[in-house]
Amino acid sequence: MNASWEEFGWERLGHGVGRRRLPGWDATVALVAGTDGALLYDTGSTLREGAQVRAQAQALLGRRVTHIALSHPHFDHVLGTAAFSGAEVYGAVGMAGLLERGADELCSDAVRHGVPEHDAVEAAGVLVAPQHEVCGEWTLDLGGGRQVLLVNMGPAHSGQDLVALVPGSPTVVLCGDLVEESGEPQAGPDAAPSRWPAALDRLLALGGEDAVYVPGHGAVVDAAFVRAQRDRLAALFGVS
Numbered sequence: 001m002n003a004s005w006e007e008f009g010w011e012r013l014g015h016g017v018g019r020r021r022l023p024g025w026d027a028t029v030a031l032v033a034g035t036d037g038a039l040l041y042d043t044g045s046t047l048r049e050g051a052q053v054r055a056q057a058q059a060l061l062g063r064r065v066t067h068i069a070l071s072h073p074h075f076d077h078v079l080g081t082a083a084f085s086g087a088e089v090y091g092a093v094g095m096a097g098l099l100e101r102g103a104d105e106l107c108s109d110a111v112r113h114g115v116p117e118h119d120a121v122e123a124a125g126v127l128v129a130p131q132h133e134v135c136g137e138w139t140l141d142l143g144g145g146r147q148v149l150l151v152n153m154g155p156a157h158s159g160q161d162l163v164a165l166v167p168g169s170p171t172v173v174l175c176g177d178l179v180e181e182s183g184e185p186q187a188g189p190d191a192a193p194s195r196w197p198a199a200l201d202r203l204l205a206l207g208g209e210d211a212v213y214v215p216g217h218g219a220v221v222d223a224a225f226v227r228a229q230r231d232r233l234a235a236l237f238g239v240s
Contacts, residue, residue, distance in 0.1 A: 008056045011220070014168045016146060019214055020056070022049060024114070026182045026217045027076045029053055030174050032166050034142025037066040040087070041164050041174045042216075043080035045110065046119040047126070050080020067140055069150055070130060071176025071216060072158040073098050073190075075110035079123035090138065091130030092152040092160035099129040134162055151206060153178060155192035156199035157185065165206055173207040174214050179226055181218025185233060193237040200230035 005012040010020045010031075019030035022044055030041040038061050043050045057065050065084050070091045071077050078099070081089060091099075099106070107124035111117050132138070138150040149165040157177045164174040177186065178199055187193050207213060209223045234240060 005060065008060060010056070010060070013172050013212055013214065013220070014166070014170060017166055017168065017172050018060070019174075019220075020053070021218075022053075022076075025076045028174075028214055028216055030164075030214060031057055031060065031065075032142065032146065032148055032164070032172075033061050034144050034146030036143025037140075038063065039067040039069060039140060039142060039148055039164070040065045040084065041069050042071050042077040042176070043068060043084065045076040045079050045115055045123075047080060047083050047123045048119065050083030053080065054083050067142070069148075069162060069164050069174075070095065071163070071174070072161050073102070073106070074158065074177070074188075075106050075113070075115065075120070077176070077216070079106070079110060079115075079120070079127070081128040082123065082126040088132060089128055089130045090132045090134055090140075090150055090162070092162040093133040093135045095160040095162075096129040096131075096133055098160065099127055103127045149206075151202075153199045153202060154195060156196040157187070158190045159192070161199065163203060163206070171207055171211040172214060173203065173211050175203060175216060175226075177216035178203060179213060179215040179221065179229060181215045181221055181225070183217060185229065187237075193233070194239050196237065197230050197234040197239055200226055200233070204230075 016033040110120040153161040166172040
């Protein structure tokens with residue numbers, strides 16, 4: 001590392017793993033570094049935000065981001081992707097087609113939530129769809145023994161939810177908006193509420209009791225928080 005995580009407003013989660021809470025919507029971006037590659041989980045809500053994250057990653061790691069995993073196809077998580085030229089982009093199966101067809105809708109959603117229209121139009125015009133779609137699980141080898149497991153959680157918060165599991169001490173689980181801490185979980189028109197509690201059961205089975213769970217929005221939480229949120233969602237949506 002060429003600089004400390006904290007120097008750039010990032011939170012260190014483990015060796016070679018950190019995240020930043022972006023301003024505006026409190027969305028998480030996370031970095032996982034190996035000896036040969038670096039994974040960024042989500043890219044922010046504008047090209048400007050993505051470029052800032054890119055510069056910080058370069059300063060932190062001394063090299064560029066080589067892989068990107070997109071947690072789900074909502075504007076505050078994907079519109080910065082074009083700032084990372086040459087990176088291999090991963091998403092849950094179906095996400096590429098959705099982004100290719102839905103750039104205008106994503107732009108409108110961003111503006112409706114407060115992104116300046118110029119920034120939203122600019123980002124949507126160069127929107128990057130995943131080149132690699134994860135159907136079940138996909139292991140990325142970043143070198144030096146650093147592996148990251150990408151897991152398609154099936155429809156839940158959105159139609160295409162992808163989590164990243166980073167083994168270590170502690171194990172880190174990047175949850176996307178399957179888990180939210182700084183606000184209540186949001187079920188929009190693309191959500192599958194009846195399947196959301198089961199996705200959180202699977203998330204807990206993947207990470208275990210001692211993992212660090214990183215929400216799409218808000219502070220890092222533990223397994224007990226995820227389990228409690230799962231139970232609230234089950235009660236809210238009338239599923240077991």
